[in-house]
Amino acid sequence: MRYEIDIPASKSISNRLLMLQHVLRQNVEIENISTSTDTQILATALNTIQTQKNATININDCGTAFRFLTAYLCTQKGTWILDGTERLRQRPISDLVDALLSIGADITYINNIGFAPLKINCKKLSFKHIDINAEKSSQFVSALMLILPLFEGEKTITFNHLTYSLQYIQQTAALMQDLGIDIQLADNKIVYKGFYNTSAKKIKVEKDWSSAAYWWGWVTLDQKISILLKDMHKSDYQKDSIIVDIVEQFGTDTRFLPDGILIEKKVSSPVNNFLFDCHNNLDLVPLLAVVCVGTKTNAILSHVGNLQYKESNRIVALQTELHDFASITFNGNDLIINTYKQKFPQQYSFSSHNDHRIAMSLALLKTKIKHLQIDNTECVNKSYPDFFRQLENIEC
Numbered sequence: 504m505r506y507e508i509d510i511p512a513s514k515s516i517s518n519r520l521l522m523l524q525h526v527l528r529q530n531v532e533i534e535n536i537s538t539s540t541d542t543q544i545l546a547t548a549l550n551t552i553q554t555q556k557n558a559t560i561n562i563n564d565c566g567t568a569f570r571f572l573t574a575y576l577c578t579q580k581g582t583w584i585l586d587g588t589e590r591l592r593q594r595p596i597s598d599l600v601d602a603l604l605s606i607g608a609d610i611t612y613i614n615n616i617g618f619a620p621l622k623i624n625c626k627k628l629s630f631k632h633i634d635i636n637a638e639k640s641s642q643f644v645s646a647l648m649l650i651l652p653l654f655e656g657e658k659t660i661t662f663n664h665l666t667y668s669l670q671y672i673q674q675t676a677a678l679m680q681d682l683g684i685d686i687q688l689a690d691n692k693i694v695y696k697g698f699y700n701t702s703a704k705k706i707k708v709e710k711d712w713s714s715a716a717y718w719w720g721w722v723t724l725d726q727k728i729s730i731l732l733k734d735m736h737k738s739d740y741q742k743d744s745i746i747v748d749i750v751e752q753f754g755t756d757t758r759f760l761p762d763g764i765l766i767e768k769k770v771s772s773p774v775n776n777f778l779f780d781c782h783n784n785l786d787l788v789p790l791l792a793v794v795c796v797g798t799k800t801n802a803i804l805s806h807v808g809n810l811q812y813k814e815s816n817r818i819v820a821l822q823t824e825l826h827d828f829a830s831i832t833f834n835g836n837d838l839i840i841n842t843y844k845q846k847f848p849q850q851y852s853f854s855s856h857n858d859h860r861i862a863m864s865l866a867l868l869k870t871k872i873k874h875l876q877i878d879n880t881e882c883v884n885k886s887y888p889d890f891f892r893q894l895e896n897i898e899c
Contacts, residue, residue: 505729506897507763508718512537513711514886515671516740518545518567519678520706522575522649525549527698531682534707540884541565548572556581564588564814564857564885567642569619573599574646576623577608578653584613586620590857593618594812598636599643606630631658638664639812644693645675651695652684660693667809670742670783677740681706710734712741713786714887717863719746719766720790721897723755724797724870726768728897733763743784749791752777753798774800782806785813788838789864792821795840796828797871804838814885815856824853824865850874859885866894 517537522545524531536542545568548560552575560576560583562568569591576583586592597617600610609624637644644662651658662672676688683700686693710732718730737759738744747757754770777800781788788807795802810817818838822831829842851872855862859882869875883890 504727504898505731507731507733508893509733509889510710510715510718510735511539511887511889512708513713513741514539514541515567515674515711515713516678516708517542518571519645519649519675520708521545521549522571523652523679523682525553526575526649526652527682529700529704532705534705536708537711537886538888539886540888541567541886544568545571552576552579552583557583559584559586562587562591564591566591566594566640566814569594569596570599570640570642570646571649573610573621573623574603574650577603577610577625577628578650580625582625583623584620585623590814591619595639596621598639599646602633602635602643602647603628606633628654630654631656633658633660635660635662636664637662638666639809641665641668641671644672648672648675648679648686648693648695651686652679652698657697658695660695662691662693665691666806667782667785673742674740678706709738709740710736711886712738712743712746714890715764716743716746716787716790717867717887717890719750719755719757720794720864720867721870722766722768723750723753723794724867726754726771729765729767731760731763731765735764743787745784746787746790749779749787750794753794753800774798776800777802778805779803780805785809786860789817789821789860790867792825792831792838792840793864793867796825796842797868799842799844800840801842802838802840804840806836807833807838808836813858813860814882815858815861817856817858817861820854820856820858820861824856824861827851847871850876852876853878855879855882857882859883859887863887863890866891869894 512535514537520533544565607628609626611622613620679686684698685696756767756769758765818833832839853865
């Protein structure tokens, strides 16, 4: 049976374009912007900053907004408090704060050193070069990149210890270039020379490959159906498109058509041991873990350590929720999955850990477990509000 699915716009692209729209103060028109709560939270915060001079900005659990606004607020007149949920208060920010302090920023930790809430006073920043430790998040680098057009003269950023998610630094650079910003990324160095495009610009946000990846996972686990992702096409911005190559190993075929992307399970292709280096595709890890559990495939997913800093500690969440179906150990920087061979039960309950990617990944096991329940499914509003409504229309 064939189903058609409408994938949401990319959250990561939308959030970067929103920041650039405010930083450039130019007529940048964003078409097909994400409807995710993360994007709505960032848009609301930016509007508040535009209309007020002193405010408390609560960005809920939006880690992207937390990092991007930490840098941006240093340049905006006023005194600002930046805060969020208890989970957000556990997500580290010190490496970005240290880099900003080194160029003259005025930032104070209100409670615990290294974590939100932050008090930020606008202060004139002066620099030609910034060094930053990017070990815990590539978004620290993007946050600095996005404020560069607010300064005159050539600037450079050198980032060190980056192990994860280079794709998002590349995405930030590409979007800035598309808007007429002279910025180059080479190895671990960013060189900014200025902003030259003063004309109005319209950019259409692509469909989100990180969200679409769950449907490749679904077809891989349920060979009875095929799925057409409507009006979706190849992407130069989003490296999670590697999901096409990954599921091919499991016998899932992808065809790029004029009206979208068709996903079909061609053959039942058992994989004895699945190995994947996840350093540039951390968002795919929960999905890949569930696909391996669902296909009874042993796996080693390497370079996953930064999953502990996400909306939940995703390493612990996967170990906790999948413990009846696989032995999952975290060794060094690798997630090692040894699946159990017994049949799946007829009913089972999972916790989402209030994490959109955990919830959507676990939902794929509905292909194996007839009566499956997941708590707090509303958490998917963070990136893919229609996911569970679309899922209800698919017959297992």
